Amino acid sequence: MSVAEAPDHSRDSKEPRFGFWRRSYAMVVKEFIQLRRDRVSFAMIVMIPVMQLLLFGFAINTTPRNLPTAVLLQEDSDLARSILKALENTAYFRFTREVHDVAEFDNLLLSGKVLFGVEIPRGFERAVRRGDHPALLVAADATDPVAAGSAMSALNMVVQTALQHDLHIGDPSSPPFEIRTHARYNPAASSRLNIVPGLVGTILTMTMLIFTALSVTRETERGTMESLLSMPITPVEVMLGKILPYVLVGFIQAILIIGIGVLLFGVPVNGSLTLLALLSTLFITTNLAIGYTFSTIAQNQLQAMQMSIMFFLPSILLSGFMFPFAGMPVWAQYIGEGLPLTHYLRIVRAIMLKGATLPNLQYDAIALLALMLLAMTIAVLRFRRTLD
Structure with missing residues (x-):
């Protein structure tokens, strides 16, 4: 083997003990110092998991409650008020507006200020007492099927059961009135x-x-x-x-x-x-x-x-x-x-x-x-x- 081809062990012999670990430790310290100086990156490390936890834990709800609802009350009777109270007791509906005509009723749904509208027609209580089975209209903004679906599915069972318990009218097998639901804008819930x-x-x-x-x-x-x-x-x-x-x-x-x-x-x-x-x-x-x-x-x-x-x-x-x-x-x-x-x-x-x-x-x-x-x-x- 020639002198030129002979391996050079001089560098290995001069390598300090634990040199690899010292250099690696120095790089780790350097990165921590750089991370401390980069405040935005450090904030991302802390804030993103905290934000996700708070948002998913408190803010996100796939079964929404207390949805804004308007009411068109064409007769002010004890039965009408009991119906509204029964709707609120479901925890799905929160009455925020009382309108006076159909145009205002439709405009609130169109603008998205309310998600539901309840219309109680004139002569509703008298028709119930006479056994005529009148219709109660519940219109829903169904553009978001998740928001509207749960509330609409609870209408028939919860409301009529509550009414029969509170007012003692009608036979449980024959509801005293009919609830007609109208899912607007997305009736197929697509x-x-x-x-x-x-x-x-x-x-x-x-x-x-x-x-x-x-x-x-x-x-x-x-x-x-x-x-x-x-x-x-x-x-x-x-x-x-x-x-x-x-x-x-x-x-x-x-x-x-x-x-x-x-x-x-x-x-x-x-x-x-x-x-x-x-x-x-x-x-x-x-x-x-x-x-x-x-x-x-x-x-x-x-x-x-x-x-x-x-x-x-x-x-x-x-x-x-x-x-x-x-x-x-x-x-x-x-x-x-x-x-x-x-x-x-x-x-x-x-x-x-x-x-x-x-x-x-x-x-x-x-x-x-x-x-x-x-x-x-x-x-x-x-x-x-x-x-x-």
């Missing part, structure tokens, strides 16, 4: 009629947040931010330049999703396509503004992505996409009202399934506009601070 319109908002939320959340941080990491800041351009102009191109991208996505939903899944579009397009554009812009706000706060693209995930998780859980919104506790509903997806789900389902108009959707449209302006204001102010 889940895809509820899920497919909801996917429009869910997919747009995820993609729009990510697109703009990476915009400013990408400029910083590529080193092009200095050139951008040296230009005679205001923070508002920077924001609009970052957002407007993706409005078109989001609009194309919405057309694609809705088109597939209509052609492949048979989801109807009973309302105005123009109104749906306008409010979808508002929703897209709102999410882009929120994503842009994240990009002005985050220091790198990883943090921007983590912020987007932290926002998307409660959006999908508290908006009413996966679980009935009305069945959540009050504190969870307050949080949900601050999420753009909550309002857009009501809008897209109301337009596509109910044929709702702008007056029916006024509250949710104004809420989206307010959230958009709030996010843009924070983004501009935050961007100004990054200039200093």
Whole structure:
């Protein structure tokens, strides 16, 4: 063996004892120090499991109770009041509105302000006493079959049993009156009629947040931010330049999703396509503004992505996409009202399934506009601070 081919044991002989473990320990310490400095990542480690536990443990309810209900009471009698009390005793119905005509009754269901409507006709008590078996109407907003199904299935058994126990009228084998249920907007209780319109908002939320959340941080990491800041351009102009191109991208996505939903899944579009397009554009812009706000706060693209995930998780859980919104506790509903997806789900389902108009959707449209302006204001102010 030549000298050149001889193995070099000099490095092995100089290797300190336990050198491998010391170097590995140093790398572990380094990673912990870096993790401590990266506050966003550390918050994700702590907050995501806590958030999931709280949301799934307290906010999520697949058998919703105390659902908002309107009543059209055409006669004020003891029997009518007993019926309403019996309905409330089921724990499924909570009477929040008393209307005076059928038009107001229908408008509340159309706008989504109530999920059920109970109509007690004139002469109802006298017809019951005479044994005429009159009909009591219960109309349900069945766009969400999960929210409406349990309450409707409990009507006949619970209500009539309670009435016969309290009022001692009729024979248990022959109910003193008939309950006619009318499942509106989705009488077949098809889940895809509820899920497919909801996917429009869910997919747009995820993609729009990510697109703009990476915009400013990408400029910083590529080193092009200095050139951008040296230009005679205001923070508002920077924001609009970052957002407007993706409005078109989001609009194309919405057309694609809705088109597939209509052609492949048979989801109807009973309302105005123009109104749906306008409010979808508002929703897209709102999410882009929120994503842009994240990009002005985050220091790198990883943090921007983590912020987007932290926002998307409660959006999908508290908006009413996966679980009935009305069945959540009050504190969870307050949080949900601050999420753009909550309002857009009501809008897209109301337009596509109910044929709702702008007056029916006024509250949710104004809420989206307010959230958009709030996010843009924070983004501009935050961007100004990054200039200093």
